Amino acid sequence: MPNNIKVVIAGPRGRMGREAVKMVTDHDGMQLVSVIDYKNVGQSLDQVEGFGYLPESISIYNDLDICFNETSPDVLIDLTTPETGYRHTKTALLNNVRPVVGTTGFTSSQLDELTNLAEERNIGVIIAPNFAIGAVLMMKFSQMAAKYFEDVEIIEMHHDQKLDAPSGTAIKTAQMIRENRTSKKQGHPAEEETLEGARGADLDGIKIHSVRLPGLIAHQQVLFGSGGQLLTIRHDSNDRASFMSGVSICVETVMNLNTLVYGLENILD
Numbered sequence: 001m002p003n004n005i006k007v008v009i010a011g012p013r014g015r016m017g018r019e020a021v022k023m024v025t026d027h028d029g030m031q032l033v034s035v036i037d038y039k040n041v042g043q044s045l046d047q048v049e050g051f052g053y054l055p056e057s058i059s060i061y062n063d064l065d066i067c068f069n070e071t072s073p074d075v076l077i078d079l080t081t082p083e084t085g086y087r088h089t090k091t092a093l094l095n096n097v098r099p100v101v102g103t104t105g106f107t108s109s110q111l112d113e114l115t116n117l118a119e120e121r122n123i124g125v126i127i128a129p130n131f132a133i134g135a136v137l138m139m140k141f142s143q144m145a146a147k148y149f150e151d152v153e154i155i156e157m158h159h160d161q162k163l164d165a166p167s168g169t170a171i172k173t174a175q176m177i178r179e180n181r182t183s184k185k186q187g188h189p190a191e192e193e194t195l196e197g198a199r200g201a202d203l204d205g206i207k208i209h210s211v212r213l214p215g216l217i218a219h220q221q222v223l224f225g226s227g228g229q230l231l232t233i234r235h236d237s238n239d240r241a242s243f244m245s246g247v248s249i250c251v252e253t254v255m256n257l258n259t260l261v262y263g264l265e266n267i268l269d
C-alpha cells in the first residue's frame with residue numbers, strides 16, 4: 001500500500017506519542033505530515049531530542065487550524081491530556097479531519113457532544129480508551145462473565161504520571177459489564193467507610209479501585225466472586241508498543257466511518 005493516509009499526531013513527545021510517531025513513520029500505508037505540540041513550534045520534529053531517526057522534516061504546529069490548512073491531514077491521532085484532547089477532537093471535526101483519540105478522561109457529556117458533532121459533520125471519529133487487543137479481550141471476557149457472576153470489582157494499576165482516575169479502560173469495562181448485569185449494591189448492606197474512599201469509586205454499583213505507582217505501566221484485573229469461587233481476568237501492558245496495532249487499525253478504519261465509535265471492540269471482527 002502506498003503512503004496514502006496522511007496523519008498528524010498531537011502529543012508527539014509523550015510516552016504514547018513517541019510510539020505513535022514510530023508506528024506511523026514505519027507504516028507503508030501512512031504518512032506523518034505534521035505534529036501538534038506547544039514546544040518547538042515552527043521547528044522540525046527531527047531536530048527534537050529522540051527523533052533524530054526521522055528520515056525527513058516534519059513541521060511542528062501549535063495552531064490546529066493553520067496545521068490542517070497547511071498540511072491537509074486525513075487523520076488526527078490525539079495522545080495528549082483530557083482538556084487538550086477534547087479541544088483537538090472538536091477542532092478536527094470542524095475541519096473535516098478524522099480523529100483517532102487515545103486520550104482518556106473525557107466526561108460523558110463531552111462524549112455526547114462529540115457524538116452529535118460527528119453526526120452533524122457526517123465524519124468518522126474513533127475514541128478508544130484502550131488500543132491493546134489483549135485489553136479489549138479482557139473487557140469482552142469480563143462482559144461475558146458478568147452474565148454468570150453479579151458481584152464484580154475492578155482494580156486498575158497504572159504508572160504514577162497518569163492524570164485521570166479511574167482509567168478510561170476501567171470505566172469502559174464497567175460500562176460493558178453493566179450491559180450484562182442486573183444493577184446491585186455489593187458488599188454488606190450496612191457497610192460503612194471508616195476512611196473515605198476505602199471502597200473505591202462506584203459505577204452503577206461496580207467498584208473501581210485505582211492504584212498509581214512508579215514501576216507500573218498499564219494493568220487491570222477484574223474480579224468476579226460467587227459462593228466458593230473467584231474468577232480473575234487480568235491484562236498487562238508491559239510496553240507501550242502493545243497499543244500500536246490498535247492505533248493502526250483505528251487509523252485505517254476511521255477513513256470509512258461517518259459516526260463516532262467509542263471503543264476498539266466495536267470495530268474488531
Ligand SMILES: NC(=O)C1=CN([C@@H]2O[C@H](COP(=O)(O)OP(=O)(O)OC[C@H]3O[C@@H](n4cnc5c(N)ncnc54)[C@H](O)[C@@H]3O)[C@@H](O)[C@H]2O)C=CC1
Binds near residue numbers: 084103
Ligand atoms: N487509548 C490507549 O490505549 C492509551 C491511552 N493513553 C492515554 O493517552 C494520553 C497520553 O498518555 P501518555 O503518552 O502516557 O502521556 P504523556 O504525559 O507522556 O504525554 C502527553 C503529551 O501531550 C502533550 N500535550 C499536552 N498539552 C498539549 C497541547 N496543548 N498541545 C500539544 N501537546 C500537548 C504533552 O506535552 C505530552 O508530551 C493519556 O490520556 C492516557 O490516558 C495512554 C496509553 C494507552
Ligand SMILES: O=C(O)C1=N[C@H](C(=O)O)C[C@H](O)C1
Binds near residue numbers: 131
Ligand atoms: O495513561 C495510561 O498509561 C493509559 N491510559 C489508558 C486508560 O486510561 O485506560 C489506557 C491504558 O490503560 C494506559
